[in-house]
Amino acid sequence: MSTTILIVDDNEDIRFTLKEICCSADWNVIEGSTGKQGIELFKKMHPDLMLLDYHMPDWDGIKTTKELRSISEKTPIIILTVDERQEIADAFLQAGATDFALKPIKAPDLISRIRINLKIAKLMAGKENVFVEKGIRQATLNSIKNYLVQQDSPSSINEIQQALPIAYQTVHRYLYYLENKGEVEIISQYGKQGRPTNTYKLV
Template sequence: MGTTILIVDDNEDIRFTLKEICHYANWSVLEAATGKQAIDLYSKMNPDLVLLDYHMPDWDGVKTTKAIRNVSQTVPIIVLTVDERQEIADTFLNAGATDFALKPIKAPDLLSRIRINLKIGKLTENQNSVFVDKGINQATLMSIKNYLIQQDDPSTINDIQKALPVAYQTVHRYLNYLEGKGEVEVISQYGKKGRPKNTYKFI
């Protein structure tokens, strides 16, 4: 079966652009102009991934994310936003989003994010809970894994924190969790002075 992407945005022109990008990758597309339409479509069609706008009338992206998570705990949700503030990212991650794409949309970046999130979605679709351990949220965990998988070179906590964005302390806690699971390798780099700098690589 082919891949189906659900696009949720109240702007028809943006939906058209996103649809063209998805069609370029030979993915089928479902369109919703509101959060309520998205939930109805999701429940009926069970798409493989959701592209979700933040600013929408009636149901915004956060409320829609929570509603989708009530239906599916594992489907990847990529939030589209012009807002780079840390508190917005934290709110979406806590609601269950898995990744972010900044507007204006750049096709190569979005295609890469969709592909990696589809892979992660396949790996996690059989999990029964968004919580894999006490205090560990599946969505946040997948976002950090997502970033590390895409990197050829080891990354610092600062690298990850700036890219997602997720708070420094949160990244550190999740990396420790992944290290304990044997999924992340910690590489210490020693300089001429001071403490060694740790970098992290997905195994």
């Protein structure tokens, strides 16, 4: 069965580049130039994954993500942005995004992220109790908890992300969820200079 990727970006040149990358991986592509148009295309075409720009007129990426999640809880959404601020990542993850790719886009990285997200979505398709709550997948939650329970010492987000096929921002969101549930403890490790490094362990 062929795979269809929905690209939503108001920059025509970027859409062209993304289309070329997707076509090189033998994926079908549909394009939208606004968030609203992207949602309409999603309703009609039911793509397997959405590549979504953050900064767009009218509907920005966050609003578009929320609109898509009101239609589909399972479709992967990869956010494209030049903004590396953690608060932006947190806002998107809370809205329901599944992954991030920083601009300028690098083809090998983007293709890898798309394949991983498609694989996870396929594994989750048709299974009951896929979501613990909106945006939190049971299988992903179990993967992170299973990793942590096997560790003798607290782990950083980077260590968890490298051990599992899960994006850094996704690991951060799930750890935030587990902390709020009282299942994970954050331990701050202070070096000689700079910000402390947070590590995590199951309570």
